[in-house]
Amino acid sequence: MSKGFNIAIVGATGAVGVEMMETLEKRNFPVKNLRLLASARSVGKIMKFKGENIKVEELRADSFQGIEIGLFSAGASRSKEFAPFAVKAGTVVVDNSSAFRMDDDVPLVVPEVNPEDIKKHKGIIANPNCSTIIMLVPVFPLHKVKGLKRLIASTYQAASGAGAQAMEELKIQSRDILEGRIPQISVLPQQIGFNLFPHIDVFLENDFTKEEMKMLFESMKIMHHPSLKVNCTCVRVPVLRAHSESLLLEFEQDITPEEAKAILSKAPGVTLVDDIKNKKYPMPIDASGKYNILAGRIRQDISRDDKKGLTMFISGDQLLKGAALNAVQIAELL
């Protein structure tokens, strides 16, 4: 650790925090010093970064002296409390929570979509919601060419989206059910072992969940597309760490599956997996551990008489591109 930046990871022991550290190492990010911050509960824990042992310190108002980039992933309330201290200390905050995403003076960035927005930051850059990132990486290149008007999404979201404890809960409940015990619910709102439920984040006035509305509002902001229409249903499924989404897209212009495949085969951050003869299509187990979003099952929307509709299926690692990788990519652009 010589040349490079002084980095802090806030929420270092969480599911996303761990992936942030690993992503910094794997992508050879120029780190001079790495500070691992977490709640009092995790203080003193030792984590390995590039072969060195780093002790987890307590997150405090004065934790950010000399820190140039702070990667936050400790929930919205901690971000709201501690990001201002970091900004005051001169740290640029890349925040993975929902705390600042819709603030006018906070850029909301997917590096493959709107990297130029980073320049406008005033100390904080927000990392979008995982389902939104995973959706926009393959959707934006199609929008650029054909003009997206409307998007219908149904998600298949992994336990990891609710943190490391939810992943553990999925495993424990699955084992309990297989062994004839009654599964206990503690982290997620419903049983997740061999079950699924259309309830992610809180319910809002219009009976949509906050997660479902993020897919609309965040997409509008990231793509600078105020007239975009999105209808979404978000569903938690018994999968560990990759989200999938079934999408129906409506464009200004005609688009064929062949055109879409040609666009996506060259799109940054996308791997086209659409070879049905050989049973190749996006699946969570194949997306897990991968940086790219897998896109496939690309077909013409057969519920329309014209050629302006497309339907496809995508999978992406929720912890990587959905969170840690996107944050590190933002840090790389800084």
Next chain:
Amino acid sequence: MSKGFNIAIVGATGAVGVEMMETLEKRNFPVKNLRLLASARSVGKIMKFKGENIKVEELRADSFQGIEIGLFSAGASRSKEFAPFAVKAGTVVVDNSSAFRMDDDVPLVVPEVNPEDIKKHKGIIANPNCSTIIMLVPVFPLHKVKGLKRLIASTYQAASGAGAQAMEELKIQSRDILEGRIPQISVLPQQIGFNLFPHIDVFLENDFTKEEMKMLFESMKIMHHPSLKVNCTCVRVPVLRAHSESLLLEFEQDITPEEAKAILSKAPGVTLVDDIKNKKYPMPIDASGKYNILAGRIRQDISRDDKKGLTMFISGDQLLKGAALNAVQIAELL
């Protein structure tokens, strides 16, 4: 077993066959004699019906003498081979396979939708595909009042849809993964333990699967609605026996969520489960073992400027209403 009908179950030892027998018993169907037919492999197996032991017999061309109703659930090729022998013997066949569903002289029946079609049968009545039945029970009452034009569906289909062996494969793979072993794939086309995949039935010329196209063609036939538009993506998920579906509906007339809830709260075969404040919405574990289809998360489609769009989430037991119950209901109408 005195008054009543002579019934045969073909494929009696399969996941659906077992449920057919239990449904006959639970609904007190007037059975005089019950013959259980299966492939040579299962011959001699003993099954209990109303406290009596019945020996499984081999399915043969001459198995149908004296049988008035034959409930078939042994796959399309067995139905094609043996249903003609049954019809010749005077048996009315209720066939759960896809063998005859689209034949012009075979009624395709969901008793809550088109019971009158049964009268037109010429010996064979087809039971629709499970995902289609589960979708149409709540969709048809809305269509009757508001005129359905277009339907976008993404499914979350349980392992049971591929039979008892697929359910077992889900359990075995889940246990293997939890215990650190590499899961073995034998029944389903991909790993199902902690995974999901957009591949049910075979792929067709237009890159949709046969399962996805059934949702269109069978819906048109059952609802007598030749201009209906359907776009569907069918996904297998690691759930044991209830299918869920995320639906977007477009109607001729305006419809509000309140109107839809009022219609569905009185619809036959539907249980409205839409109380988000108390975390009540359709889920596979709640639909399992139930006769009714659960419908909830009913919202206005916010990707439209008018009030002609609705979105909702449904769950239904694949083995019961998706198969065995629907077949027994058809037999009851006979």
